[in-house]
């Protein structure tokens with residue numbers, strides 16, 4: 115496939131049938147840098163996160179939602195690291211996914227990261243179902259973001275996610291163009307299921 119092809123179909127080659135949205139979900143780096151976010155779809159994505167399960171219904175997730183063109187979006191982008199800084203700023207929205215790892219009494223919230231990850235999974239599935247794309251990132255400066263948004267020490271940024279519509283891979287630096295269209299891969303299921311009694 116040529117790198118300038120719009121890579122809107124990077125479907126998973128699955129061994130068992132999946133929901134369409136799971137087959138077609140993938141993490142792009144080329145985003146349309148001109149289109150504003152569809153507010154209804156953004157609302158649905160955040161609502162999906164809101165309704166995900168959590169340990170004891172503690173809902174230990176918080177989000178910084180920053181639309182392109184705002185100072186907050188620029189702040190989040192500025193605190194990405196490495197090549198993330200080069201592409202993620204094109205996305206209509208940057209979302210900082212934050213875990214409440216310690217409750218108001220000072221007790222550790224053991225499943226906060228697990229619950230936050232599940233909330234982000236629900237968010238990304240809903241967004242892809244609605245024609246948006248999500249790309250989660252671990253490459254950012256968490257303490258700088260905590261300082262910039264004056265987060266209480268009970269909270270920690272865990273990932274930053276892009277949310278937006280697809281752009282053209284040709285807009286990416288060359289090394290990222292190749293990754294944008296390369297086949298998606300996974301190890302065999304049998305290498306993950308360690309007991310199958």
Ligand SMILES: Cc1cc2nc3c(=O)[nH]c(=O)nc-3n(C[C@H](O)[C@H](O)[C@H](O)COP(=O)(O)O)c2cc1C
Pocket residue numbers: 139140141142198249250251252253254273298
């Ligand atoms: C917690 C987490 C951290 C990630 N960090 C980055 C990152 O910093 N930069 C990046 O380009 N992709 C990052 N990714 C995206 C993964 O590389 C991507 O999900 C994986 O290669 C599978 O591709 P797919 O989502 O298209 O199936 C991250 C994904 C997750 C879930």
